[in-house]
Amino acid sequence: MITIFCAFCAWGILLFTICSVWRTLSKGTNYVKMLHQIPCTGCEYFTNDYRLKCTVHPKKACSLEALGCIDFEMKTSCCNATQTGRRKPY
Ligand code: SF4
Numbered sequence: 001m002i003t004i005f006c007a008f009c010a011w012g013i014l015l016f017t018i019c020s021v022w023r024t025l026s027k028g029t030n031y032v033k034m035l036h037q038i039p040c041t042g043c044e045y046f047t048n049d050y051r052l053k054c055t056v057h058p059k060k061a062c063s064l065e066a067l068g069c070i071d072f073e074m075k076t077s078c079c080n081a082t083q084t085g086r087r088k089p090y
Pocket of ligand 1: 071
């Protein structure tokens with residue numbers, strides 16, 4: 001009788017562990033998918049500079065608050081505000 005109880009407990013713990021790992025992975029992938037929907041890197045106002053990431057909303061740039069930002073403008077290549085890297089000194 002005790003053997004059956006131990007086997008039942010072992011299978012229960014194993015199933016609980018598998019379900020827990022599955023839920024954690026699912027939450028992680030959903031969170032990463034949500035982070036990839038932050039539009040700032042494709043925005044005209046994104047500066048690519050850690051000191052001032054955005055000239056319109058400096059506090060919420062690159063954060064979850066930027067999801068659905070109403071000031072999003074598609075980046076154009078002729079914009080001076082968007083830097084692709086570090087500028088060379090003159
Ligand atoms: S205006 Fe909005 S979308 Fe554009 S960089 Fe700033 S926070 Fe991000």
